[in-house]
Amino acid sequence: MNSFFFHTEEIKYRCIYGCISLMTIFITSCISIYPILFYMTKPLKVITTVSIMVTDLLEFWVVVVNFSVFLSFFLFFPTFLYSVWAFIIPSLYPVEKKIFSKFFRMSLSFFILGNLVSFYYILPLVISYCFQDNQTVGFLDLQYMPKLASYISFLSYYLLGFFFLFQFPVILIALIEFQLLTYRKLSSYRKIIYSFFLLLSAFLSPPDIISELFLTSILIVIIEFLIFYSCLHSKYKSINERDFLSDKKPK
Structure with a gap:
Protein backbone atom coordinates (compact mmCIF):
# COMPACT_ATOMS: atom_id res chain seq x y z
CA MET A 1 0.00 0.00 0.00
CA ASN A 2 2.87 2.34 0.87
CA SER A 3 4.41 1.57 -2.52
CA PHE A 4 1.14 2.50 -4.23
CA PHE A 5 0.98 5.89 -2.49
CA PHE A 6 4.68 6.47 -3.20
CA HIS A 7 4.15 5.93 -6.95
CA THR A 8 1.00 8.08 -6.87
CA GLU A 9 2.96 10.91 -5.28
CA GLU A 10 5.72 10.55 -7.85
CA ILE A 11 3.18 10.70 -10.71
CA LYS A 12 1.68 13.83 -9.15
CA TYR A 13 5.07 15.53 -8.86
CA ARG A 14 6.02 14.58 -12.42
CA CYS A 15 2.72 16.01 -13.69
CA ILE A 16 3.49 19.23 -11.80
CA TYR A 17 7.00 19.35 -13.30
CA GLY A 18 5.49 18.72 -16.74
CA CYS A 19 3.04 21.61 -16.35
CA ILE A 20 5.87 23.88 -15.18
CA SER A 21 7.94 22.85 -18.23
CA LEU A 22 5.01 23.55 -20.57
CA MET A 23 4.41 26.97 -19.04
CA THR A 24 8.12 27.80 -19.17
CA ILE A 25 8.36 26.89 -22.87
CA PHE A 26 5.14 28.81 -23.60
CA ILE A 27 6.30 31.98 -21.83
CA THR A 28 9.75 31.74 -23.44
CA SER A 29 8.15 31.32 -26.87
CA CYS A 30 5.91 34.36 -26.34
CA ILE A 31 8.84 36.50 -25.18
CA SER A 32 11.13 35.34 -28.02
CA ILE A 33 8.44 35.20 -30.70
CA TYR A 34 10.10 37.73 -33.04
CA PRO A 35 13.38 35.79 -33.53
CA ILE A 36 11.40 32.51 -33.58
CA LEU A 37 9.09 33.73 -36.37
CA PHE A 38 12.06 35.16 -38.26
CA TYR A 39 13.78 31.78 -38.06
CA MET A 40 10.62 29.84 -38.94
CA THR A 41 10.01 31.99 -42.04
CA LYS A 42 13.63 31.63 -43.16
CA PRO A 43 12.77 28.89 -45.73
CA LEU A 44 10.59 31.48 -47.51
CA LYS A 45 13.76 33.44 -48.29
CA VAL A 46 14.47 31.02 -51.14
CA ILE A 47 12.11 33.42 -52.97
CA THR A 48 13.61 36.86 -52.43
CA THR A 49 10.60 38.86 -53.61
CA VAL A 50 8.04 37.20 -51.34
CA SER A 51 6.25 39.24 -48.69
CA ILE A 52 4.36 37.75 -45.76
CA MET A 53 0.96 39.32 -45.27
CA VAL A 54 -1.07 40.05 -42.15
CA THR A 55 -4.61 41.02 -43.17
CA ASP A 56 -6.59 40.96 -39.92
CA LEU A 57 -6.25 43.30 -36.97
CA LEU A 58 -5.49 40.59 -34.42
CA GLU A 59 -3.98 38.02 -36.79
CA PHE A 60 -0.40 38.49 -35.62
CA TRP A 61 -1.28 38.07 -31.93
CA VAL A 62 -3.44 35.03 -32.65
CA VAL A 63 -0.47 33.52 -34.50
CA VAL A 64 1.79 34.33 -31.54
CA VAL A 65 -0.48 32.53 -29.06
CA ASN A 66 -1.29 29.56 -31.31
CA PHE A 67 2.30 28.94 -32.40
CA SER A 68 3.58 29.34 -28.84
CA VAL A 69 1.08 26.70 -27.68
CA PHE A 70 2.17 24.40 -30.52
CA LEU A 71 5.87 24.88 -29.71
CA SER A 72 5.16 24.23 -26.02
CA PHE A 73 3.70 20.78 -26.68
CA PHE A 74 6.08 20.00 -29.56
CA LEU A 75 9.25 20.82 -27.61
CA PHE A 76 7.82 19.21 -24.47
CA PHE A 77 8.21 15.78 -26.09
CA PRO A 78 11.84 15.20 -24.89
CA THR A 79 10.80 16.20 -21.34
CA PHE A 80 7.83 13.84 -21.53
CA LEU A 81 10.10 11.02 -22.72
CA TYR A 82 12.50 11.63 -19.85
CA SER A 83 9.67 11.72 -17.29
CA VAL A 84 8.31 8.37 -18.50
CA TRP A 85 11.82 6.91 -18.53
CA ALA A 86 12.67 8.19 -15.04
CA PHE A 87 9.38 6.88 -13.62
CA ILE A 88 9.57 3.38 -15.12
CA ILE A 89 13.32 2.67 -15.02
CA PRO A 90 13.67 2.01 -11.22
CA SER A 91 11.14 -0.86 -11.35
CA LEU A 92 12.86 -2.74 -14.20
CA TYR A 93 15.43 -5.51 -14.24
CA PRO A 94 18.90 -4.66 -15.63
CA VAL A 95 18.12 -6.25 -19.03
CA GLU A 96 14.80 -4.38 -19.22
CA LYS A 97 16.53 -1.14 -18.22
CA LYS A 98 18.97 -1.59 -21.09
CA ILE A 99 16.16 -2.17 -23.62
CA PHE A 100 14.04 0.73 -22.33
CA SER A 101 17.02 3.11 -22.32
CA LYS A 102 17.82 2.08 -25.90
CA PHE A 103 14.32 3.02 -27.06
CA PHE A 104 14.50 6.30 -25.13
CA ARG A 105 17.72 7.29 -26.90
CA MET A 106 16.39 6.07 -30.25
CA SER A 107 13.14 8.04 -29.98
CA LEU A 108 15.01 11.20 -28.97
CA SER A 109 17.51 10.78 -31.83
CA PHE A 110 14.75 10.28 -34.40
CA PHE A 111 12.93 13.34 -33.00
CA ILE A 112 16.01 15.51 -33.58
CA LEU A 113 16.79 13.91 -36.96
CA GLY A 114 13.21 14.36 -38.19
CA ASN A 115 13.22 18.06 -37.33
CA LEU A 116 16.57 18.64 -39.05
CA VAL A 117 15.68 16.76 -42.24
CA SER A 118 12.16 18.18 -42.56
CA PHE A 119 13.06 21.81 -41.85
CA TYR A 120 16.47 22.18 -43.49
CA TYR A 121 16.08 19.94 -46.53
CA ILE A 122 12.52 19.02 -47.50
CA LEU A 123 10.73 22.27 -46.54
CA PRO A 124 12.91 24.49 -48.83
CA LEU A 125 12.19 22.05 -51.69
CA VAL A 126 8.45 22.27 -51.03
CA ILE A 127 8.50 26.08 -50.92
CA SER A 128 10.71 26.47 -54.00
CA TYR A 129 8.41 24.19 -55.99
CA CYS A 130 5.27 26.03 -54.86
CA PHE A 131 6.74 29.41 -55.83
CA GLN A 132 8.19 28.39 -59.19
CA ASP A 133 4.78 29.15 -60.76
CA ASN A 134 4.89 32.74 -59.49
CA GLN A 135 4.50 33.94 -63.06
CA THR A 136 2.03 34.18 -65.91
CA VAL A 137 0.40 30.81 -66.64
CA GLY A 138 -1.91 30.89 -69.64
CA PHE A 139 -4.32 33.79 -69.08
CA LEU A 140 -3.60 33.93 -65.33
CA ASP A 141 -1.07 36.25 -63.74
CA LEU A 142 -0.16 34.38 -60.54
CA GLN A 143 1.54 36.11 -57.65
CA TYR A 144 1.92 34.32 -54.33
CA MET A 145 1.72 36.45 -51.20
CA PRO A 146 1.49 34.03 -48.26
CA LYS A 147 -0.37 35.01 -45.10
CA LEU A 148 1.48 34.63 -41.83
CA ALA A 149 -1.35 32.64 -40.22
CA SER A 150 -1.63 30.27 -43.20
CA TYR A 151 2.12 29.67 -43.37
CA ILE A 152 2.47 29.02 -39.62
CA SER A 153 -0.54 26.69 -39.70
CA PHE A 154 1.00 24.79 -42.63
CA LEU A 155 4.38 24.65 -40.86
CA SER A 156 2.79 23.30 -37.66
CA TYR A 157 0.99 20.47 -39.46
CA TYR A 158 4.11 19.82 -41.55
CA LEU A 159 6.41 19.44 -38.52
CA LEU A 160 3.81 17.35 -36.72
CA GLY A 161 3.50 15.03 -39.72
CA PHE A 162 7.25 14.46 -39.88
CA PHE A 163 7.32 13.95 -36.12
CA PHE A 164 4.95 10.98 -36.43
CA LEU A 165 6.76 9.78 -39.56
CA PHE A 166 10.14 9.60 -37.80
CA GLN A 167 8.68 8.01 -34.66
CA PHE A 168 7.14 5.27 -36.82
CA PRO A 169 10.41 3.22 -37.07
CA VAL A 170 10.86 3.41 -33.28
CA ILE A 171 7.36 1.99 -32.74
CA LEU A 172 8.01 -0.81 -35.24
CA ILE A 173 11.35 -1.70 -33.64
CA ALA A 174 9.65 -1.82 -30.23
CA LEU A 175 6.98 -4.17 -31.62
CA ILE A 176 9.73 -6.35 -33.12
CA GLU A 177 11.73 -6.32 -29.89
CA PHE A 178 8.75 -7.52 -27.87
CA GLN A 179 7.87 -10.11 -30.56
CA LEU A 180 4.53 -8.51 -31.42
CA LEU A 181 5.67 -8.12 -35.03
Whole structure:
Protein backbone atom coordinates (compact mmCIF):
# COMPACT_ATOMS: atom_id res chain seq x y z
CA MET A 1 0.00 0.00 0.00
CA ASN A 2 2.87 2.34 0.87
CA SER A 3 4.41 1.57 -2.52
CA PHE A 4 1.14 2.50 -4.23
CA PHE A 5 0.98 5.89 -2.49
CA PHE A 6 4.68 6.47 -3.20
CA HIS A 7 4.15 5.93 -6.95
CA THR A 8 1.00 8.08 -6.87
CA GLU A 9 2.96 10.91 -5.28
CA GLU A 10 5.72 10.55 -7.85
CA ILE A 11 3.18 10.70 -10.71
CA LYS A 12 1.68 13.83 -9.15
CA TYR A 13 5.07 15.53 -8.86
CA ARG A 14 6.02 14.58 -12.42
CA CYS A 15 2.72 16.01 -13.69
CA ILE A 16 3.49 19.23 -11.80
CA TYR A 17 7.00 19.35 -13.30
CA GLY A 18 5.49 18.72 -16.74
CA CYS A 19 3.04 21.61 -16.35
CA ILE A 20 5.87 23.88 -15.18
CA SER A 21 7.94 22.85 -18.23
CA LEU A 22 5.01 23.55 -20.57
CA MET A 23 4.41 26.97 -19.04
CA THR A 24 8.12 27.80 -19.17
CA ILE A 25 8.36 26.89 -22.87
CA PHE A 26 5.14 28.81 -23.60
CA ILE A 27 6.30 31.98 -21.83
CA THR A 28 9.75 31.74 -23.44
CA SER A 29 8.15 31.32 -26.87
CA CYS A 30 5.91 34.36 -26.34
CA ILE A 31 8.84 36.50 -25.18
CA SER A 32 11.13 35.34 -28.02
CA ILE A 33 8.44 35.20 -30.70
CA TYR A 34 10.10 37.73 -33.04
CA PRO A 35 13.38 35.79 -33.53
CA ILE A 36 11.40 32.51 -33.58
CA LEU A 37 9.09 33.73 -36.37
CA PHE A 38 12.06 35.16 -38.26
CA TYR A 39 13.78 31.78 -38.06
CA MET A 40 10.62 29.84 -38.94
CA THR A 41 10.01 31.99 -42.04
CA LYS A 42 13.63 31.63 -43.16
CA PRO A 43 12.77 28.89 -45.73
CA LEU A 44 10.59 31.48 -47.51
CA LYS A 45 13.76 33.44 -48.29
CA VAL A 46 14.47 31.02 -51.14
CA ILE A 47 12.11 33.42 -52.97
CA THR A 48 13.61 36.86 -52.43
CA THR A 49 10.60 38.86 -53.61
CA VAL A 50 8.04 37.20 -51.34
CA SER A 51 6.25 39.24 -48.69
CA ILE A 52 4.36 37.75 -45.76
CA MET A 53 0.96 39.32 -45.27
CA VAL A 54 -1.07 40.05 -42.15
CA THR A 55 -4.61 41.02 -43.17
CA ASP A 56 -6.59 40.96 -39.92
CA LEU A 57 -6.25 43.30 -36.97
CA LEU A 58 -5.49 40.59 -34.42
CA GLU A 59 -3.98 38.02 -36.79
CA PHE A 60 -0.40 38.49 -35.62
CA TRP A 61 -1.28 38.07 -31.93
CA VAL A 62 -3.44 35.03 -32.65
CA VAL A 63 -0.47 33.52 -34.50
CA VAL A 64 1.79 34.33 -31.54
CA VAL A 65 -0.48 32.53 -29.06
CA ASN A 66 -1.29 29.56 -31.31
CA PHE A 67 2.30 28.94 -32.40
CA SER A 68 3.58 29.34 -28.84
CA VAL A 69 1.08 26.70 -27.68
CA PHE A 70 2.17 24.40 -30.52
CA LEU A 71 5.87 24.88 -29.71
CA SER A 72 5.16 24.23 -26.02
CA PHE A 73 3.70 20.78 -26.68
CA PHE A 74 6.08 20.00 -29.56
CA LEU A 75 9.25 20.82 -27.61
CA PHE A 76 7.82 19.21 -24.47
CA PHE A 77 8.21 15.78 -26.09
CA PRO A 78 11.84 15.20 -24.89
CA THR A 79 10.80 16.20 -21.34
CA PHE A 80 7.83 13.84 -21.53
CA LEU A 81 10.10 11.02 -22.72
CA TYR A 82 12.50 11.63 -19.85
CA SER A 83 9.67 11.72 -17.29
CA VAL A 84 8.31 8.37 -18.50
CA TRP A 85 11.82 6.91 -18.53
CA ALA A 86 12.67 8.19 -15.04
CA PHE A 87 9.38 6.88 -13.62
CA ILE A 88 9.57 3.38 -15.12
CA ILE A 89 13.32 2.67 -15.02
CA PRO A 90 13.67 2.01 -11.22
CA SER A 91 11.14 -0.86 -11.35
CA LEU A 92 12.86 -2.74 -14.20
CA TYR A 93 15.43 -5.51 -14.24
CA PRO A 94 18.90 -4.66 -15.63
CA VAL A 95 18.12 -6.25 -19.03
CA GLU A 96 14.80 -4.38 -19.22
CA LYS A 97 16.53 -1.14 -18.22
CA LYS A 98 18.97 -1.59 -21.09
CA ILE A 99 16.16 -2.17 -23.62
CA PHE A 100 14.04 0.73 -22.33
CA SER A 101 17.02 3.11 -22.32
CA LYS A 102 17.82 2.08 -25.90
CA PHE A 103 14.32 3.02 -27.06
CA PHE A 104 14.50 6.30 -25.13
CA ARG A 105 17.72 7.29 -26.90
CA MET A 106 16.39 6.07 -30.25
CA SER A 107 13.14 8.04 -29.98
CA LEU A 108 15.01 11.20 -28.97
CA SER A 109 17.51 10.78 -31.83
CA PHE A 110 14.75 10.28 -34.40
CA PHE A 111 12.93 13.34 -33.00
CA ILE A 112 16.01 15.51 -33.58
CA LEU A 113 16.79 13.91 -36.96
CA GLY A 114 13.21 14.36 -38.19
CA ASN A 115 13.22 18.06 -37.33
CA LEU A 116 16.57 18.64 -39.05
CA VAL A 117 15.68 16.76 -42.24
CA SER A 118 12.16 18.18 -42.56
CA PHE A 119 13.06 21.81 -41.85
CA TYR A 120 16.47 22.18 -43.49
CA TYR A 121 16.08 19.94 -46.53
CA ILE A 122 12.52 19.02 -47.50
CA LEU A 123 10.73 22.27 -46.54
CA PRO A 124 12.91 24.49 -48.83
CA LEU A 125 12.19 22.05 -51.69
CA VAL A 126 8.45 22.27 -51.03
CA ILE A 127 8.50 26.08 -50.92
CA SER A 128 10.71 26.47 -54.00
CA TYR A 129 8.41 24.19 -55.99
CA CYS A 130 5.27 26.03 -54.86
CA PHE A 131 6.74 29.41 -55.83
CA GLN A 132 8.19 28.39 -59.19
CA ASP A 133 4.78 29.15 -60.76
CA ASN A 134 4.89 32.74 -59.49
CA GLN A 135 4.50 33.94 -63.06
CA THR A 136 2.03 34.18 -65.91
CA VAL A 137 0.40 30.81 -66.64
CA GLY A 138 -1.91 30.89 -69.64
CA PHE A 139 -4.32 33.79 -69.08
CA LEU A 140 -3.60 33.93 -65.33
CA ASP A 141 -1.07 36.25 -63.74
CA LEU A 142 -0.16 34.38 -60.54
CA GLN A 143 1.54 36.11 -57.65
CA TYR A 144 1.92 34.32 -54.33
CA MET A 145 1.72 36.45 -51.20
CA PRO A 146 1.49 34.03 -48.26
CA LYS A 147 -0.37 35.01 -45.10
CA LEU A 148 1.48 34.63 -41.83
CA ALA A 149 -1.35 32.64 -40.22
CA SER A 150 -1.63 30.27 -43.20
CA TYR A 151 2.12 29.67 -43.37
CA ILE A 152 2.47 29.02 -39.62
CA SER A 153 -0.54 26.69 -39.70
CA PHE A 154 1.00 24.79 -42.63
CA LEU A 155 4.38 24.65 -40.86
CA SER A 156 2.79 23.30 -37.66
CA TYR A 157 0.99 20.47 -39.46
CA TYR A 158 4.11 19.82 -41.55
CA LEU A 159 6.41 19.44 -38.52
CA LEU A 160 3.81 17.35 -36.72
CA GLY A 161 3.50 15.03 -39.72
CA PHE A 162 7.25 14.46 -39.88
CA PHE A 163 7.32 13.95 -36.12
CA PHE A 164 4.95 10.98 -36.43
CA LEU A 165 6.76 9.78 -39.56
CA PHE A 166 10.14 9.60 -37.80
CA GLN A 167 8.68 8.01 -34.66
CA PHE A 168 7.14 5.27 -36.82
CA PRO A 169 10.41 3.22 -37.07
CA VAL A 170 10.86 3.41 -33.28
CA ILE A 171 7.36 1.99 -32.74
CA LEU A 172 8.01 -0.81 -35.24
CA ILE A 173 11.35 -1.70 -33.64
CA ALA A 174 9.65 -1.82 -30.23
CA LEU A 175 6.98 -4.17 -31.62
CA ILE A 176 9.73 -6.35 -33.12
CA GLU A 177 11.73 -6.32 -29.89
CA PHE A 178 8.75 -7.52 -27.87
CA GLN A 179 7.87 -10.11 -30.56
CA LEU A 180 4.53 -8.51 -31.42
CA LEU A 181 5.67 -8.12 -35.03
CA THR A 182 7.80 -10.53 -37.07
CA TYR A 183 9.74 -10.22 -40.31
CA ARG A 184 7.30 -12.65 -41.93
CA LYS A 185 4.40 -10.28 -41.26
CA LEU A 186 6.39 -7.30 -42.51
CA SER A 187 7.42 -9.19 -45.65
CA SER A 188 3.87 -10.35 -46.38
CA TYR A 189 2.54 -6.76 -46.15
CA ARG A 190 5.47 -5.27 -48.08
CA LYS A 191 3.45 -4.29 -51.19
CA ILE A 192 0.74 -2.64 -49.08
CA ILE A 193 3.38 -0.75 -47.09
CA TYR A 194 5.09 0.46 -50.29
CA SER A 195 1.75 1.69 -51.68
CA PHE A 196 1.09 3.53 -48.43
CA PHE A 197 4.55 5.13 -48.60
CA LEU A 198 3.89 6.35 -52.15
CA LEU A 199 0.65 8.01 -51.02
CA LEU A 200 2.37 9.47 -47.97
CA SER A 201 5.21 10.88 -50.09
CA ALA A 202 2.68 12.50 -52.43
CA PHE A 203 1.26 14.46 -49.47
CA LEU A 204 4.53 15.28 -47.69
CA SER A 205 6.80 16.11 -50.63
CA PRO A 206 6.56 18.60 -53.51
CA PRO A 207 4.40 17.29 -56.37
CA ASP A 208 7.34 16.53 -58.64
CA ILE A 209 8.37 12.94 -59.30
CA ILE A 210 11.99 13.34 -58.13
CA SER A 211 11.09 14.57 -54.63
CA GLU A 212 8.36 11.95 -54.25
CA LEU A 213 10.70 9.13 -55.28
CA PHE A 214 13.42 10.47 -52.99
CA LEU A 215 11.16 10.47 -49.92
CA THR A 216 9.64 7.11 -50.89
CA SER A 217 13.10 5.60 -51.27
CA ILE A 218 14.03 6.79 -47.77
CA LEU A 219 10.90 5.17 -46.33
CA ILE A 220 11.54 1.96 -48.28
CA VAL A 221 15.12 1.82 -46.99
CA ILE A 222 13.76 2.23 -43.44
CA ILE A 223 11.21 -0.58 -43.81
CA GLU A 224 13.76 -2.89 -45.49
CA PHE A 225 16.18 -2.22 -42.66
CA LEU A 226 13.42 -3.06 -40.17
CA ILE A 227 12.69 -6.34 -41.99
CA PHE A 228 16.40 -7.19 -41.88
CA TYR A 229 16.58 -6.19 -38.22
CA SER A 230 13.50 -8.29 -37.45
CA CYS A 231 15.04 -11.31 -39.19
CA LEU A 232 18.31 -10.97 -37.26
CA HIS A 233 16.43 -10.41 -34.01
CA SER A 234 14.32 -13.54 -34.56
CA LYS A 235 17.38 -15.69 -35.29
CA TYR A 236 19.27 -14.23 -32.33
CA LYS A 237 16.37 -14.98 -29.99
CA SER A 238 16.03 -18.55 -31.30
CA ILE A 239 19.78 -19.19 -30.84
CA ASN A 240 19.66 -17.84 -27.28
CA GLU A 241 16.62 -19.96 -26.44
CA ARG A 242 18.29 -23.06 -27.89
CA ASP A 243 21.46 -22.42 -25.88
CA PHE A 244 19.40 -21.82 -22.75
CA LEU A 245 17.51 -25.11 -23.19
CA SER A 246 20.71 -27.04 -23.90
CA ASP A 247 22.25 -25.69 -20.69
CA LYS A 248 19.17 -26.80 -18.77
CA LYS A 249 19.45 -30.42 -19.96
CA PRO A 250 21.00 -32.80 -17.41
CA LYS A 251 24.49 -33.90 -18.31
